[in-house]
Amino acid sequence: MSRRRNLALGAAAVACAVVAFPLAATGSSSGPRKDPKPTWTPGTLAYPPPPENPQLATIHKLEARSLSAAARGKVTPTADRTRLTAVKASEARCRSAWITIGVRNASAKAAYSDLTADAGPLKVSRPVFSTYVPASYEARVQVKVAVPDAVAPGEQRLRLSVGRERLTVPVTVAAPGPGLDNLACGRRATASSQDASGRYPAASVTDGDTNGETFGVGNGWNDATAYKWPDTLDVELGKARRIGRVVLHTLGSNRYAVGKYGLRDWDVQVRANGSWTTVARTRGNASVRVEQSFAPVTGDAVRIVCLGSNDNRFSRVIELEAFAPKS
Ligand SMILES: [Ca+2]
Structure with missing residues (x-):
């Protein structure tokens, strides 16, 4: 199969990812013709506009059972882990950790939201994530939390905010002890x-x-x-x-x-x-x-x-x- 064919398949995959994401709610794998109608108010758009960079974000249907009573009816920040560890590795480019953060819309209306991520002396690759989130959906993005030279091993915090809603993820900056330093990083x-x-x-x-x-x-x-x-x-x-x-x-x-x-x-x-x-x-x-x-x-x-x-x-x-x- 030619390279051109390969690229065409890639383009098709993108189209499916955008068109088919309402199917995430149903778990169906059927084609676009069988798509359910969007459950949000479409306005002038057939589908929600993509996030700032569609390659870097994904939108998921909320799982109803995962919603705490306190979160119902709100637009809140989310994170895919409750604690993050970033090793202060020997190789500078590996002094970081990745985390997926997001905006969860548990309200009855679609929302445009700004998620801010602040990690104090640590550097967040994407401090602001602006996105559209349909009602009952969650938009997510991966960010890198990097450890500058001046930051010593110890405890830090990643603070996520959407409006008045806050979520804090503790970040441990670990010394590159035995078993923690990635020996391959930066190598040929x-x-x-x-x-x-x-x-x-x-x-x-x-x-x-x-x-x-x-x-x-x-x-x-x-x-x-x-x-x-x-x-x-x-x-x-x-x-x-x-x-x-x-x-x-x-x-x-x-x-x-x-x-x-x-x-x-x-x-x-x-x-x-x-x-x-x-x-x-x-x-x-x-x-x-x-x-x-x-x-x-x-x-x-x-x-x-x-x-x-x-x-x-x-x-x-x-x-x-x-x-x-x-x-
Ligand atoms: Ca890589």
Whole structure:
């Protein structure tokens, strides 16, 4: 299948993502012709206008049971975790953590809302998220919380606000102790092949950015040998390091579902004295983030041997992390 065909499929996926999102309420996978009518007041628009950057946000139907009595009838900030840890890593670009924040509209009317995110001395990649949210929906966006050089390990807070409604997420700035420092971050990454467009560089799998929403615009590797396996992705660690854990982030986003585009089967290998040894295996994966611990080994490079993806077409990896054992 040609590259042009591939891009066309990508465009179709975007169209489906926009047109079909009312289906999120029903869980249906039927095509656009069977879409239920929008439940919000359409006004002059057939569908709600997209958020500021549709590639970076997604809108979900609220789960009624998740609404506390206090939240009913309100527009409130949300976060996908109750606590965040950002390691003050040796490599500056990895002194950060990602979190998904959002605006939940539990009122009876659609709303335009400004979500503000303030983390004090920590830097939030997107301090203001302005979005339209239909009644009973939630709009979400991923943001990076970075730790500047001057901030010492300790406790900080991410404060989210929508109007008078507040949500605070504690943020632990951790020292890069054993098992916490990503040894792959900033290291040289190469692959058996990479897409010739330059938009899917292997080097981006060690840049500290795990956000799959920016796949295709520089973040994330895509190989160049469609339907051919295996593909390999190597990260040089610079010197022999003791490794006990690897985290692989494959493609999964609002635009590209992990169950369709994510890496499915792979081996993790470590190189010692020029020889590769398999230390972990994954089969049948459908998750964006896969963490694997194994008996600690010493090596100077980590390799992912890609054996299959969920569309059986290309290998796609957003980030690869390697850690020392925790003790
Ligand atoms: Ca990356």
